Amino acid sequence: MTGFVLGSASPARLQVLRSAGLDPMVRVSHVDEDAVAAALPAGTAPEGVVCALARAKAEAVAAALIAENADVVADCVVVGCDSMLLVDGELQGKPLTPEVALRRWAVMAGRSADLLTGHCVLRVRQAQIVAEAADCTGTTVHFAAPAAAELDAYIATGEPLQVAGAFTLDGRGGWFVDRIDGDPSSVIGIGLPLVRRLLGDVGVAVTQLWVDGAQLRADAAR
Template sequence: MNEIYLASKSPRRLELLQQMGIACKTVLLREDNNRTRDVDETPLASENPFIYVERMAKMKAEIGVLRARQRALPSMPLLGADTIVVFNGTIFGKPADAADAKRMLKLLSGTRHEVLTCVAVTDGKQMLHDTCVSRVRFRDLVESEIDAYIASGEPMGKAGAYAIQGLGGIFVERLEGSYSGVMGLPLFETSMLLSRFGIKVL
């Protein structure tokens, strides 16, 4: 059976996996700030963005397997992933608030940035991963449309404060790379990794 665990609550990743014909059971990680979070997403001092996104994806996969075992769930491959925006070498994760979202969008306006998505798959014995790199150029944005976009609520919870598959797609002048990778789960890399664990897409 083409079924895996997904250590993410992202509806976009779930939809993309379902698009591939993969059945998913979600293994939620603790994200409540009032309790100990399963994954501390704070970058280390001077951490390279590629090292950071790989570390996050692998950590989510490792902890996802641990949580699945603690809940006595049947053994299946588990997928963890992480997506970041990188602008001039600086990591843009999810905005902390509206002001942070506005700061990011103003910096991205009229410039090019990279979107890195690392996918990690493990069966509890071996861990395989791959990172997809896409380059995105934004058109020039005016402050009023940045404010309107933030008011829509879409930027919150999104790396770099935008969603290419949503209203934020109107800001994208050019994309070099993987559209699904910018969404949060590159289909090519994901299918290649899953095939190594006997999960067939076609």
């Protein structure tokens, strides 16, 4: 059976995949995102930036697995993702500090912005990368205008500090999103429709990767 490796530490991405019938191996890329973005040619489109970051993560994880001679590299797909919010033509990643999160919400509140998620799928067979597919999804997010006390309470939870755009759709941040136009799974961090297509591009049907519910429950309980 073809293995599925998620190159991300995001619990939200993992939960999306598990809910959709997959049982991914999780490996963190430890890619320096700022360095990758800085090395891109000037004028790279926002969609190109998130795809480059996703590719760098997938390649780093694949290289590490191959170097370790891990069993999975006999036949697996490695998926890397990167999400950023496009606001007024500027890409925004994780705010990391409460001050930055507050400044970003001051701009976002009551407005809409595009959440871009780059995806890269690498097919690995016999410890070699034999195919690659990458693309980006864009979903328009329409934000509410939280009261100052609500926003202070949200930022104090720490949730928005480690996520692209300083919000989540599937957590407390969902209270402050009026609606979205596009794929909700992509906003959470991994777009199922796009990943299905990219898997097909590298010769893997997503149905080959499904596992039964009992196995998923056992893995989630570990």
